[in-house]
Amino acid sequence: MMADNPVSWFFLTVIGIYFICRFFKKVIDESERLKAEREKACQEIFFENSLDKTNAMAYNRFINRRENK
Helix, strand or coil, rough: CCCHHHHHHHHHHHHHHHHHHHHHHHHEEEEEEHHHHHHHHHHHHHHHCCHHHHHHHHHHHHHHHHHHC
């Protein structure tokens, strides 16, 4: 049999680890892409017009003051 040899097991393990890592990389890349899309959507909501921009800047100043205390 092919898998009775320890060298065969080693190669099968290396190939398996490669595909597992590739799968997890795709999952991480997809989650990062979705996170970036959500962040962009949130930014678009805040910066639709100049009034929203001033409100967002005022909110950021308020948060920064509260964190510095």
